[in-house]
Amino acid sequence: MADTADRAGRDERAGRVRRLRLTGLVKLSALAAAGLLLGSAALPTGPAADRLPERVTLSGRPALAPAVAGCTDGPNGGSSVVSLTPSTDDSGPDVQRIIKRGKLIAGIDTNSYLWGFRDPSSGNLEGFDIDLVHALAQSILGNADDVEFLSVPTADRITALQSGEVDVVVRTMTISCAREQQVAFSSPYYLAGQEVLVPKSSSITGYNSTLAGKKVCAATGSTAVDNFLDQDKKGSTVVQVENQLDCLVLMQLGLVDATITDNALGAGQAAQDPTIHLVGGLMDAEYYGVAMKLGADDLVRRVNAVLQSYLADQWNAEYDEWLKPVGPNPGPPSVTYSG
Structure with a gap:
C-alpha cells in the first residue's frame, strides 16, 4: 500500500479467513490446481x-453479440472505453441493495498469479484485482472485508452478472463493444x-x-x-x-x-x-474494466467514483506491489466520462 497505515490494514486483512463461495459456476479446475x-x-x-x-x-x-449502437472499437480491438460520470450518491437501487445486504459480492479469478490467486502459504486471496475489490467494499460499505468472493471462469463472467449471482466482476475483463451490449463497464483501470x-x-x-x-x-x-x-x-x-x-x-x-x-x-x-x-510483442491493446449488470447505472457511477480516487492515489503502489513482472510501471490509463 501507499503508506504504513494502509499496509498495516492490508496485513491485518491478510490474517483473516476470507470466505470464497464455490457454487455450481466453477470450482478450481484440476489442471489449474496442478499448476498452482x-x-x-x-x-x-x-x-x-x-x-x-x-x-x-x-x-x-463462437457467436458474438452485435456491437452497441454508438460504441466504437479502437484500431486494435479495444473499446472506446467511455463510461458514466462518477458519483458518490448511494441512494440508487443497485448501490442500496449492496448496502442493505451488508456485503459486496464479487466475481473474481482465483488462479491468475499477480491478479487473483490464493496464496499457498497463508490460504488468503491476493492480487491486484483482489485489492481493487477491497477498495470498492471500503468505499461503499465502510469495511474493506465486507466482501463475498465468488470464483467465476472466463466464459461465465457475463452470465454471473446477468443472473444476479454477483454485483461486480473484477477479473481482468476486457471492455469491448460486443460485451457492452450484455454488461455495463466502469471506466478502465488497466491497459493490457x-x-x-x-x-x-x-x-x-x-x-x-x-x-x-x-x-x-x-x-x-x-x-x-x-x-x-x-x-x-x-x-x-x-x-x-x-x-x-x-x-x-x-x-x-x-x-x-x-x-x-x-x-x-x-x-x-x-x-x-x-x-x-x-x-513477439503485443497483438492489440485492451482495457480492463469492472463489469456490472446492464442497466445498473447508479452502481457504475459509484464504482467510477472509487476508481477515480484509486487511480490517483493507490494505483501506482498496487502496480509496484503486484505487477513488476509485467514490466516498468506505465501509470494508470486515461479516463473519459460521458453522461
Missing part, C-alpha cells in the same frame, strides 16, 4: 501427456494487450508463421479466442479451456505448443514457471 500446487517439475510426462483432458475442447468460432506465451525451448517467435500447424491454447470466452479465430489462416488449432492457467499446465504437459493471453496474465504465468516466456 505442483509446478512444472512435478507434472507427469510420457503416457500422461498422450491425450487432452476431457474438459478441453476443440471448437469453431494479447501476446504469445511459449516454452523457452520453442521455435515459435510470436503471432506469425511460426504458429503454423501448432496447437494454441486460450480460455473460452476470452478476447484471445476471438482474435485467434478471426485471423486463423495458418492451419493452427485453438484449444479452449475454462481458465487461462490451465493453458500453462497443458504447455507443461506438452499437450499444446503455445498460449495466447493478455500480456499481464502471461507475465504471471512466466513468474510461476521460469521455463516459459512471452514472445
Whole structure:
C-alpha cells in the first residue's frame, strides 16, 4: 500500500479467513490446481501427456453479440472505453441493495498469479484485482472485508452478472463493444494487450508463421479466442479451456505448443514457471474494466467514483506491489466520462 497505515490494514486483512463461495459456476479446475500446487517439475510426462483432458475442447468460432449502437472499437480491438460520470450518491437501487445486504459480492479469478490467486502459504486471496475489490467494499460499505468472493471462469463472467449471482466482476475483463451490449463497464483501470506465451525451448517467435500447424491454447470466452479465430489462416488449432492457467499446465504437459493471453496474465504465468516466456510483442491493446449488470447505472457511477480516487492515489503502489513482472510501471490509463 501507499503508506504504513494502509499496509498495516492490508496485513491485518491478510490474517483473516476470507470466505470464497464455490457454487455450481466453477470450482478450481484440476489442471489449474496442478499448476498452482505442483509446478512444472512435478507434472507427469510420457503416457500422461498422450491425450487432452476431457474438459478441453476443440471448437469453431463462437457467436458474438452485435456491437452497441454508438460504441466504437479502437484500431486494435479495444473499446472506446467511455463510461458514466462518477458519483458518490448511494441512494440508487443497485448501490442500496449492496448496502442493505451488508456485503459486496464479487466475481473474481482465483488462479491468475499477480491478479487473483490464493496464496499457498497463508490460504488468503491476493492480487491486484483482489485489492481493487477491497477498495470498492471500503468505499461503499465502510469495511474493506465486507466482501463475498465468488470464483467465476472466463466464459461465465457475463452470465454471473446477468443472473444476479454477483454485483461486480473484477477479473481482468476486457471492455469491448460486443460485451457492452450484455454488461455495463466502469471506466478502465488497466491497459493490457494479447501476446504469445511459449516454452523457452520453442521455435515459435510470436503471432506469425511460426504458429503454423501448432496447437494454441486460450480460455473460452476470452478476447484471445476471438482474435485467434478471426485471423486463423495458418492451419493452427485453438484449444479452449475454462481458465487461462490451465493453458500453462497443458504447455507443461506438452499437450499444446503455445498460449495466447493478455500480456499481464502471461507475465504471471512466466513468474510461476521460469521455463516459459512471452514472445513477439503485443497483438492489440485492451482495457480492463469492472463489469456490472446492464442497466445498473447508479452502481457504475459509484464504482467510477472509487476508481477515480484509486487511480490517483493507490494505483501506482498496487502496480509496484503486484505487477513488476509485467514490466516498468506505465501509470494508470486515461479516463473519459460521458453522461
